[in-house]
Amino acid sequence: MxxxxxxxxxxxxxxxxxxxxxIRGWLxxxxxxxxxxxxxxxxxxxxxxxxxxxxxxxxxxxGLLVVYNALLTALSFxxxxxxxxxxxxxxxxxxxxxxxxxxxxxxxxxxxxxxxxLSKLIEFLDTVFFIVRKKNTQVTVLHVYHHASxxxxxxxxxxxxxxxxxxxxATFNCFIHVLMYGYYGLSVIPAMRPYLWWxxxxxxxxxxxxxxxxxxxGSAIVMPCGFPAGWLWFQISYMMSxxxxxxxxxxxTYIKQGSRPKLESHANGKMEPxxxxxxxENGNSTRQRKPKRV
Numbered sequence: 001m002x003x004x005x006x007x008x009x010x011x012x013x014x015x016x017x018x019x020x021x022x023i024r025g026w027l028x029x030x031x032x033x034x035x036x037x038x039x040x041x042x043x044x045x046x047x048x049x050x051x052x053x054x055x056x057x058x059x060x061x062x063g064l065l066v067v068y069n070a071l072l073t074a075l076s077f078x079x080x081x082x083x084x085x086x087x088x089x090x091x092x093x094x095x096x097x098x099x100x101x102x103x104x105x106x107x108x109x110x111x112x113x114x115x116x117x118l119s120k121l122i123e124f125l126d127t128v129f130f131i132v133r134k135k136n137t138q139v140t141v142l143h144v145y146h147h148a149s150x151x152x153x154x155x156x157x158x159x160x161x162x163x164x165x166x167x168x169x170a171t172f173n174c175f176i177h178v179l180m181y182g183y184y185g186l187s188v189i190p191a192m193r194p195y196l197w198w199x200x201x202x203x204x205x206x207x208x209x210x211x212x213x214x215x216x217x218g219s220a221i222v223m224p225c226g227f228p229a230g231w232l233w234f235q236i237s238y239m240m241s242x243x244x245x246x247x248x249x250x251x252x253t254y255i256k257q258g259s260r261p262k263l264e265s266h267a268n269g270k271m272e273p274x275x276x277x278x279x280x281e282n283g284n285s286t287r288q289r290k291p292k293r294v
Contacts, residue, residue, distance in 0.1 A: 005033045019159045020099070022107065026114055028121075028155075035121075035155045039148055042124045046144055049131035058134035062188050065129065069185030073178055075119060080174035082112040083167055092167065094216070096225035099164035110162040116170050117154035123147060142245040153238065157231070165220050165227040169213040169235065176205055200254050207246050210239045 009031060013019065028034050086092075090105025099106065127147055130138045157166050179202050186192040217232045217239075 001033075005031050008032055008036075016156075016160060020162050023110060023114065023158055023162050026158075028118070029114070029158055032152075032155060035151050038121055038124070039151055042127070042148060043144075045124075045131065046127060046139060049128070050134075050136050050139070053131060053134055059132045061129060061133060065188045066185055068125065068129070069181045069188070072119070072122070072181040073185060075115075076174045076177035076181060079112050079116055079119070080171060080178060083109065083171040083174065086112065087167055087171070092164075093225065094168075096220035096223055096227060097164045097167070098226035099161055099166075100226075102163070106163040109164075109167050110158070113154070113162060113166060113170055114158055116174070117151065117158055120147075120150040120154055123150075142249060145245065146242065149238075161228060161231050165217070165225075165232070168216050169209070169239075172209040172213065176202070176209055179205065200250075203246060203250050203254075207243060207250065210243045210246070214239045214243075 012032060023029050086105050086108040090102030090109070092102065092105070102109075124147060127139055127143065130136065154170075183196060183199065183202060187196055214236050217235045220227055221229055221232050
């Protein structure tokens with residue numbers, strides 16, 4: 001295993017170039033192998049998990065899900081605050097920001113992005129919870145693609161461009177995750193489900209995030225400041241893939257919904273018929289009631 005790790009590290013350094021020395025020694029960043037293995041195990045769980053659960057009763061996990069979503073909501077808010085504060089104190093340029101011009105603010109951004117990377121490993125549990133609760137319709141191509149790719153992407157970002165222009169997409173994503181995990185946490189509570197009318201707007205906000213990230217990355221290509229252009233082009237291409245996948249989900253869920261029998265919509269792009277009046281959010285089913293007048 002050590003020989004494989006050494007060979008993999010040497011190959012990456014030869015292909016991409018020297019890493020940023022400021023993040024050396026940070027947990028899970030010196031070697032790509034832990035991130036790679038974690039992702040492969042995640043994909044194995046996605047492939048095998050539903051089969052193992054086929055003859056078993058689903059787990060409820062309601063209490064655990066409330067705590068899990070609350071913690072991720074709080075963590076996302078903390079990261080959003082720290083990134084905004086770091087950008088503000090470092091005088092970051094919205095148009096383009098290199099990785100070596102803001103001193104301690106750059107390190108503050110890098111530390112938060114490192115936590116952000118770790119949070120993407122934690123978010124593998126989103127899929128695990130779906131599987132053990134037998135909510136397999138939510139484990140879609142979009143869901144797995146996004147969850148499986150993020151840890152690897154951010155491992156590379158942190159090793160080569162851990163601050164500067166890398167902040168924007170993560171900052172916006174943390175804000176979206178405050179809304180998203182807050183929504184999921186509330187959806188576990190039966191009394192709150194009738195009031196969760198704003199799910200489609202989370203998807204709209206996600207699409208806005210992807211487009212704005214592409215525009216902001218494009219501005220750094222047109223008016224460069226020393227941030228590596230290859231990373232910007234990669235970010236634009238990845239955002240384009242998410243725009244396509246999320247747009248398809250939005251169209252199928254919210255636009256075409258009126259022209260077919262009432263459907264169950266899920267957060268990650270899968271739909272299935274449901275009986276009239278049943279509300280399914282975050283894998284929990286309840287009869288939808290109109291909010292009481294006050």
